Amino acid sequence: MITVEHYVAVSALLFVIGGVGFLVRRNVLVTLMSIEVMLNAANLALVAFNRSRMAHAASQTYPGPSHTGQVFVFFIIAAEAAEVAVGLAIVLAMFRLRQTVRTDDADLLKN
Amino acid sequence: MGALGLVYFYACAALAVAGALAVVIAKNPIRGAMGLLLLILSVAGLFLALHAQFLAAIQLIVYAGAIVVLFLFVIMLLGPSSSTPSDGRGFATRAFGGGLFAIAGLGALGATWRAMGAWRHLPMASVEPGFGGIDAFGGVLFADALVPFELSSALLMVAVLGAIAIARGRQGLASLSRAELEVARTATAGGDPTGPEAGVFSHEIDLKEQPR
Numbered sequence: 001m002i003t004v005e006h007y008v009a010v011s012a013l014l015f016v017i018g019g020v021g022f023l024v025r026r027n028v029l030v031t032l033m034s035i036e037v038m039l040n041a042a043n044l045a046l047v048a049f050n051r052s053r054m055a056h057a058a059s060q061t062y063p064g065p066s067h068t069g070q071v072f073v074f075f076i077i078a079a080e081a082a083e084v085a086v087g088l089a090i091v092l093a094m095f096r097l098r099q100t101v102r103t104d105d106a107d108l109l110k111n
Numbered sequence: 112m113g114a115l116g117l118v119y120f121y122a123c124a125a126l127a128v129a130g131a132l133a134v135v136i137a138k139n140p141i142r143g144a145m146g147l148l149l150l151i152l153s154v155a156g157l158f159l160a161l162h163a164q165f166l167a168a169i170q171l172i173v174y175a176g177a178i179v180v181l182f183l184f185v186i187m188l189l190g191p192s193s194s195t196p197s198d199g200r201g202f203a204t205r206a207f208g209g210g211l212f213a214i215a216g217l218g219a220l221g222a223t224w225r226a227m228g229a230w231r232h233l234p235m236a237s238v239e240p241g242f243g244g245i246d247a248f249g250g251v252l253f254a255d256a257l258v259p260f261e262l263s264s265a266l267l268m269v270a271v272l273g274a275i276a277i278a279r280g281r282q283g284l285a286s287l288s289r290a291e292l293e294v295a296r297t298a299t300a301g302g303d304p305t306g307p308e309a310g311v312f313s314h315e316i317d318l319k320e321q322p323r
Contacts, residue, residue, distance in 0.1 A: 002116060010127065014128065019216060029185065033143050034135060064242075065242045067243070073163075074166065074169065081178060082267055082270030083270075088185045092278050100192070100195075101189060
């Protein structure tokens with residue numbers, strides 16, 4: 001019997017892996033991909049809780065099961081597409097400026 | 112939802128964790144992007160198991176179809192310099208930060224486990240017909256979430272403009288090709304752009320002097 005806790009455990013594990021990758025890795029591209037992993041983990045938890053509690057919160061205007069978590073995930077995916085577009089543009093601009101994709105070398109604002 | 116559901120869940124979960132590990136561990140960003148693809152496909156499978164069919168489709172279209180491809184574009188644009196050679200500089204600090212985060216995250220998971228008394232199972236609600244389908248989801252999206260939906264289109268618009276502005280750099284007119292400069296000059300001078308060869312610029316492009 002698969003319960004919500006199974007999904008939340010997987011989600012927490014994915015989130016921790018993504019967070020460790022974000023903190024440890026130094027390649028900007030890998031850092032951005034780690035953020036994707038963390039957002040996917042959050043999406044999974046939201047959908048799982050929505051599945052578990054869909055009958056508990058009635059929609060204001062639409063009759064039927066609640067889709068609040070799924071609507072959240074929909075907007076997270078939209079925001080994430082925007083984030084990746086801007087983030088990769090920044091990576092390209094930084095590469096043109098410093099010929100590198102290491103986060104260590106992005107120190108133009110230092111000192 | 113018997114043994115088959117269990118197997119399906121554990122297969123998807125294991126593949127998702129393997130994909131996430133590949134993202135974090137891979138030296139070559141291309142392999143990392145492939146790991147991300149594996150993670151995205153597995154999470155889409157988990158969405159299907161949670162009766163979120165529409166989101167599973169969106170996940171495949173937006174993530175696997177757009178975001179991973181965008182990553183691959185940038186990785187291939189950067190070429191070999193997209194993978195950074197590893198050196199030990201500052202590794203201790205970063206490992207300390209990562210370890211602290213892992214301990215905090217897994218500790219929170221374990222503490223929740225203990226507080227709930229070995230997974231006091233929250234029951235899954237029985238599935239109502241149409242849950243997660245495009246009909247019900249669209250009904251909610253265009254009734255309750257209409258304003259955020261419209262705002263998200265503005266967000267995407269601004270993001271596209273920002274991405275173009277950032278990726279183009281601050282070269283301004285210097286980045287324009289000669290033909291584009293001609294168009295700009297004609298437009299600002301108020302001249303008549305509809306000359307005999309209006310819209311044909313191929314004769315003006317000198318490949319040797321083409322500014323980068």
